[in-house]
Amino acid sequence: MDVFGIIILGLVTALGGGLIRDVLLNDVPIALTNNLYFIVAFASTGFAITLLPLKISIRNSVIHAADAIGTGAFAVTGVVIGSNEMFSWAPCLALGMVTATGGGILRDILASRIPKVLNTQLNATGSLIGGSVTWLLIPHDLELAVLAGAVCTAVIVWVGHKGWLSMPSLR
Amino acid sequence: MDVFGIIILGLVTALGGGLIRDVLLNDVPIALTNNLYFIVAFASTGFAITLLPLKISIRNSVIHAADAIGTGAFAVTGVVIGSNEMFSWAPCLALGMVTATGGGILRDILASRIPKVLNTQLNATGSLIGGSVTWLLIPHDLELAVLAGAVCTAVIVWVGHKGWLSMPSLR
Amino acid sequence: MDVFGIIILGLVTALGGGLIRDVLLNDVPIALTNNLYFIVAFASTGFAITLLPLKISIRNSVIHAADAIGTGAFAVTGVVIGSNEMFSWAPCLALGMVTATGGGILRDILASRIPKVLNTQLNATGSLIGGSVTWLLIPHDLELAVLAGAVCTAVIVWVGHKGWLSMPSLR
Numbered sequence: 001m002d003v004f005g006i007i008i009l010g011l012v013t014a015l016g017g018g019l020i021r022d023v024l025l026n027d028v029p030i031a032l033t034n035n036l037y038f039i040v041a042f043a044s045t046g047f048a049i050t051l052l053p054l055k056i057s058i059r060n061s062v063i064h065a066a067d068a069i070g071t072g073a074f075a076v077t078g079v080v081i082g083s084n085e086m087f088s089w090a091p092c093l094a095l096g097m098v099t100a101t102g103g104g105i106l107r108d109i110l111a112s113r114i115p116k117v118l119n120t121q122l123n124a125t126g127s128l129i130g131g132s133v134t135w136l137l138i139p140h141d142l143e144l145a146v147l148a149g150a151v152c153t154a155v156i157v158w159v160g161h162k163g164w165l166s167m168p169s170l171r
Numbered sequence: 172m173d174v175f176g177i178i179i180l181g182l183v184t185a186l187g188g189g190l191i192r193d194v195l196l197n198d199v200p201i202a203l204t205n206n207l208y209f210i211v212a213f214a215s216t217g218f219a220i221t222l223l224p225l226k227i228s229i230r231n232s233v234i235h236a237a238d239a240i241g242t243g244a245f246a247v248t249g250v251v252i253g254s255n256e257m258f259s260w261a262p263c264l265a266l267g268m269v270t271a272t273g274g275g276i277l278r279d280i281l282a283s284r285i286p287k288v289l290n291t292q293l294n295a296t297g298s299l300i301g302g303s304v305t306w307l308l309i310p311h312d313l314e315l316a317v318l319a320g321a322v323c324t325a326v327i328v329w330v331g332h333k334g335w336l337s338m339p340s341l342r
Numbered sequence: 343m344d345v346f347g348i349i350i351l352g353l354v355t356a357l358g359g360g361l362i363r364d365v366l367l368n369d370v371p372i373a374l375t376n377n378l379y380f381i382v383a384f385a386s387t388g389f390a391i392t393l394l395p396l397k398i399s400i401r402n403s404v405i406h407a408a409d410a411i412g413t414g415a416f417a418v419t420g421v422v423i424g425s426n427e428m429f430s431w432a433p434c435l436a437l438g439m440v441t442a443t444g445g446g447i448l449r450d451i452l453a454s455r456i457p458k459v460l461n462t463q464l465n466a467t468g469s470l471i472g473g474s475v476t477w478l479l480i481p482h483d484l485e486l487a488v489l490a491g492a493v494c495t496a497v498i499v500w501v502g503h504k505g506w507l508s509m510p511s512l513r
Contacts, residue, residue, distance in 0.1 A: 023194055024190075024194065024199070024203060025203075026198070026199050087203060087204070088206050089206075090209040090210070091203040091204070091206070091209070094209070095203075105281070109281070109283075112283060113283055114281070114282060114283045117176070117179075118172050118173070118175070118176030118177075118180070118281065119172055119173060119176055120173055124175050124176075124179065125175055167173035167174050167176075168173060168174050169172065169173045
């Protein structure tokens with residue numbers, strides 16, 4: 001894979017989840033209307049690529065923490081947006097999961113491998129449980145709902161990365 | 172693949188075709204606005220998974236019949252919805268095919284393999300022929316159009332599963 | 343892969359880029375509202391398939407030239423449509439790239455392999471550079487913008503096919 005392909009994979013991973021969510025909601029993807037999304041995603045990808053030839057490797061724990069925090073934030077965003085559009089629980093939780101895991105799924109599809117979320121990771125489970133917390137708390141206190149849901153998702157994802165817990169595998 | 176991944180694959184197979192159709196038509200997917208879709212798909216997937224450890228295997232003929240009936244119903248839905256939106260023949264037939272085969276295509280993309288519809292199955296051909304029947308009959312009698320198109324599609328798909336007929340393969 | 347699958351791959355390659363673009367822009371895909379797109383794509387695919395058993399092989403240089411010209415035209419279309427909708431530079435260039443490379447990406451996803459654009463080809467780079475030329479010239483002269491952008495993209499894609507230049511590969 002060439003440099004350009006890697007940049008595209010980075011952008012897709014960062015922006016893909018919100019993009020799928022917006023397409024499903026029939027909105028023009030926010031990444032198209034607000035340049036900031038592109039610029040931040042592009043800068044982060046570029047930064048990561050420049051580290052490669054410097055042989056500076058990012059420790060796994062840093063990547064896992066970033067993934068856990070990101071998944072938590074994304075899952076909650078999906079649920080809140082769905083609830084703003086007055087959807088009921090099932091689509092809200094689905095939008096949370098899609099926002100949180102869609103980017104990684106698109107990345108793995110482009111890299112022609114089975115998406116990691118379908119396999120051993122707790123990212124989907126975490127965003128489902130954290131999203132439910134958010135969904136239940138939204139009528140009471142939006143800020144609490146966002147915070148509790150994101151933390152709950154992040155903790156579950158992190159536990160999954162640590163290998164302390166995993167979904168049962170059907171052979 | 173873990174239990175969660177299999178549930179996702181089940182949901183995607185069941186809801187994916189209509190989802191792609193609605194996205195193309197610029198509608199909010201019906202699976203997001205009506206919880207019943209989620210619940211039925213989730214219950215069916217859950218039921219199938221619980222059979223696995225019980226070593227109860229569903230006979231191939233049952234799966235093939237279910238696939239034939241489902242493909243027939245989905246193909247006709249796509250054509251009727253397209254025709255309601257006043258599209259001409261080509262997009263109507265395309266919407267029928269997408270509704271009927273999109274779920275299986277998404278499933279195979281996620282499972283990182285070449286979609287079965289592109290290979291030996293008669294599902295795409297069947298929904299095209301059955302969809303044409305529906306399209307031709309809609310101006311005369313909607314109920315007859317739906318019935319004839321669905322039966323025609325189902326029979327062709329079933330003949331394909333039986334192996335009595337297959338599309339010529341280009342090596 | 344059977345004949346039907348190959349026809350689908352042909353249609354997807356031809357229409358997929360514009361389809362993704364229109365879905366992102368929240369428009370009903372133009373291929374659904376104007377039959378001409380289907381008919382031309384279908385006729386071209388059918389023509390190419392009939393050549394196969396005749397052992398008439400199309401020379402690589404013809405395929406490369408067609409790909410270069412098509413990529414140029416598609417990239418410019420995406421940028422112009424984005425600019426008509428008053429998007430800023432980043433989404434316009436992204437729409438150009440998606441229109442130009444989306445069809446091939448969908449084709450490779452269906453064929454279960456890593457998209458060629460992510461690998462050694464200059465198609466994505468070319469549509470980015472050519473699209474920038476178009477974007478810069480649109481305020482001055484639309485016709486010049488279209489022509490210059492398309493030629494610029496086509497030349498870069500062609501240079502890539504010739505193997506004279508390629509993106510640096512990371513390992």
